[in-house]
Amino acid sequence: MSTQKELVNLTIDGIAVTVPAGTTILEAARRANVNIPTLCDHPDLGRRAVCRLCVVECNGGRKLKAACANEVWEGANVVTDNPRIRQIRRTILELILADHPKDCLSCVRNGSCELQALAERFGIRKHVFKVGIPAQEPLLHSGTLVRQMSKCVKCGRCIAACREVQQVHAINSVSRSLSYALGTPYNTMLGDGTCTFCGRCASVCPVGAIYENDQVNDIFDILADPENHVVVQTAPAVRVALGEAFGLPAGSISTGKMVAALKRLGFSKVFDTDFAADLTIMEEGHEFLDRLKNDGKLPMITSCCPGWINFAETFFPDLLDHLSSCKSPQQMFGAVAKTYYAEKLGIAREKIRVVSIMPCTAKKFERARPEMKENNDPDVDFVLTTRELARMLKAAGIEMNNLPEAEFDRIMGESTGAGVIFGASGGVMEAALRTVYEVVTGAELPSLDFEDLRGYHGVKYSKVELPGRTVKLAVVNSLGNARALMQDLRAGKTDVDFIEVMACPGGCVGGAGQPYGSSAKVKERIKGIYIEDKNLPLRKSHQNSEVQTLYREFLGEPLSERAHHLLHTHYHPRHK
Amino acid sequence: MSKLINLISMGAGEVAPEDIKAYQQIGGFEALKKAMSMSPAQIVEEVKAAKLLGRGGAAFPLGIKWEHLLHIEGEPKYIVCNADEGEPGTFKDRFVLRQVPLRLFEGIAIAGYVFNSPKAYIYLRGEYRDLKEKLLSIIDKAKSAGFLGKNILGSNYSLEIEIISGAGAYICGENSALLNSTEGKVGRPRIKPPHLAEVGLFQMPTLVNNVESLAAIPEILLLGGQRYLELGHPDSGGSKLISLAGHCLQRGIYEIPLGRLTLRDIIFDPELGGGIADGKKLKFFHLGGQSGAIGHPDQLDTVYSYTDLRAAGLSVGSGAVVVMDESVSILEYLKAVNEFFIHESCGKCVPCREGNRQIHKILDRLLIPGAATRTDLATLRRLIDTMTAASFCGLGQTAAVAISTAWKHFKSEFEANVVDGPEHYKLAVG
Secondary structure, X not given: OOOOOOEEEEEEOOEEXXXXXXXXXXXXXXXXXXXXXXXXXXXXXXXXXXXXXXXXXXXXXXXXXXXXXXXXXXXXXXXXXXXHHHHHHHHHHHHHHHOOOOOHHXXXXXXXXXXXXXXXXXXXXXXXXXXXXXXXXXXXXXXXXXXXXXXXXXXXXXXXHHHHHOOOOOOEEEOOHHHOEEEOHHHOOHHHOOOOOOOHHHHHOOOOOEXXXXXXXXXXXXXXXXXXXXXXXXXXXHOOOHHHHHOOOOOOOOHHHHHHHHHHHOOOEEEEHHHHHHHHHHHHHHHHHHHHHOOOOOOEEOOOOHHHHHHHHHHOHHHXXXXXXXXXXXXXXXXXXHHHHHHHHOOOHHHEEEEEEEOOOHHHHHHOOHHHEEOOEEOOOEEEEHHHHHHHHHHOOOOHHHOOOOOOOOOOOOOOHHHXXXXXXXXXXXXXXXXXXXHHHOOOOOOOOOHHHOOOOOEEEEEEEEOOEEEEEEEEEOHHHHHHHHHHHHOOOOOOOEEEEEOOOOOHHHOOOOOOOOHHHHHHHHHHHHHHHHHOOOOOHHHOHHHXXXXXXXXXXXXXHHHHHHHEOOOOOOOO | OOOOOOOOOOOOOOOOOOOHHHHHHOOOOHHHHHHOOOOHHHHHHHHHHHOOEOOOOOOOEHHHHHHHHHOOOOOOOXXXXXXXXXXXXXXXXXXHHHHOHHHHHHHHHHHHHHXXXXXXXXXXXXXXXXXXXXXXXXHHHHHHOOOOEOOHHHOOOOEEEEEEEOOOOHHHHOHHHHHHHHOOOOOOOOOOOOOOOOOOHHHOOEEXXXXXXXXXXXXXXXXXXXXXXXXXXXXEOOEXXXXXXXXXXXXXXXXXXXXOOEHHHHHHOOOOOOOEHHHOOEEEEEEOOOOOOEEOHHHOOOEOOHHHHHHOOOOOOXXXXXXXXXXXXXXXXXXXXXXXXXXXXXXXXXXXXXXXXXXXXXXXXXXXXXXXXXXXXXXXXHHHHHHHHHOOOHHHHHOOHHHHHHHHHOHHHHHOOEEOOHHHHHHHHO
């Protein structure tokens, strides 16, 4: 960075602080270890300043300023805490609590609720204000997201996530005054609008107003039925985040302990979505080569991310033939589990139940798509988010951290580093290149690490030299960034051959089903992903011996007829 | 000698509002001609010298606002006239729009010339939509006569005026909400900074001024800033349109010189309010709009100027003077004010949305013998302090002004029904 920001000196509660110009009072206070309470503020979203809990006194003025929305200035004298400010904040909190249902004990956010934490911080011991609004029942949208608007504190985070980060505009502010609400146009269901079920809204909601459809008890039920043969797959991004729910720092790798915990829950087999990711690379890599060789539609765009697929089908129906026809790893896994695996073990398809553990809410939507079924039997029966798995383990009393590590089961449990890095933005592209390069050149890549494609950054470009051709690459994460790139593509302004899109900032590690937290945690998880990649003996998908066996014994070769039937799909414009 | 003055209202009721020639005969468009022979900086100096305070209610010095915008980089700069006159008891902008619209257009044209604006917007209150067509036809006439539109007065300067109709939301009178609404967005206030002068309409530098402020500009230029100042109060020059309403005999719009009349003159003088109707006694008066302070008869000798009223804990605000006689219950009156704010809150910030609602519950209880406790009064105080200090915009920050000022004057009425004792606690929080 060449532009050095000018520094500003100010005093916060008597502490001298020097911060770059443009820093908010809130951020400056944090740097001085002064913790101003907030509710509507979120580090990854724009300024809204509507809850007013972060108000502070500046230069002795009676009028208070919102610390989250006001930037520091030279010589400012900020007071963040005194009896007056404390009483005003307490009153604001009591006003928020006035029409909030007090059913913490039965709330999905019990223990992770930001409003609950504020009530504890302020020592709320009685409820001064009442409103008396009848509670609304939770509403399940497309089997994926639940909205319970009587719990909404109207902080506007969900809207900011949907509008600013994702540019999906599925929800907005509605009406005014006492009727002011955050909702869909004309109160329609999310599935009837532009919602992609990416779940960013749920991942930033401070309370229990928007959350994933919790299916923990369904899993307990199917596990209890001896007729079922229940297999579970775990997505790469889960292993670097699940530990957070058990007190470990973000990015801690808990693969072995997670496998052990899943075995304790009683799954017949614990498999790895990484295996299916390697399989995806075999199909997608060959599809890309086929498009290159036979003048197919380019750029080819990845199709692993169900939020992205929903987005493309909604906003860019004219570009659907750019999408790879490959199913996502989750769905490839389901299709293979209910055919190849069933056949190999001699178990009837209808007895096999496939459960996925995913960092993602949109995976719940994806598994229910009509294309992902065989004779009306879904290839994947249930999807649990990382958060749900954590709750399930806690419900079963399993202290994951204390378990000895265990290994994934054969014949769909082997993983390469290429499969692991699917969990981070840029990973699918990097994994594909590791295989494509070798298939085309017959030689090993000089380096397996495509640093240009890695990291949290939302838009990344790179290129790779293949014989006779430079292949240009683009990686975007967040749907807002995807929209910009697709508009360029539509306008003929892109010069790339291969695009990876992930709906969530940072990729699947930043998925909306992961433990709550901001981008700071996502960045740590990304580090965990690449450590796991480095640690694995095999780092290229085509080296996966179980995938090799699958082709040899069942599929034939990549893009074979059987592979097409089981592993590929097609897309439809939505709402047309 | 008349206590009134004729600056903005000159020609009102005598000259047909659409008659360009007649308006010229009383000096119309002379100020525009004069302005266009001056530099923008010179014009701003005159406005500064006049000490014209913003007439919408916030009383921000117009000259300072203009000078600030003059030095901001970026083109185009937009002029926005706030004609979203939504304060109950305030109807002086409607008077200007109906009676002397050409004076407003002349003021807008002068402002446009100062900032080299290609376009000005008039944001017209939804309930005034019946005025829109008439105003548009007068704009057309002024265009044909060369005072608006292309090449004003044969110069290189051109200005288009567009009228935007509001949809009835009081909050759209807040300048940043007004700009959002003009852009086609939901009318809710913006986070400031950035200030509207820097990032205003369509992200461009913008001047937002009230109808009465802009209509005062021509007279300032004709008289000169210094002379205009001398007609009023040393801290705030010129005249103010006041809207007299309620239980006085002669309700209506009056243009008065600032700093010359007392509140007693305004309410009781035969040339103005003419006293209380039906031989009743004055109980209180509400100044400046719903967000203004409540005054007591003890304060009648206060001089009507920004400075004197402020010193007495009152304010000019929009210029509303609502007079209430002895038959009115202060608590009932305040409930009506509170209901207005409940209805008009945009709803996005907690103190305003939720605070007004809880104040309503307490006011309700204060009206019922034995229903309210001392705790309720303490809670009411807490709510007032919270809303005033912590609300997002001016609406919430001033919504409780009437209650807190009335409380001082009518303490016994506030506390008449209040009981202490824990046995009433259940009722109080129920």
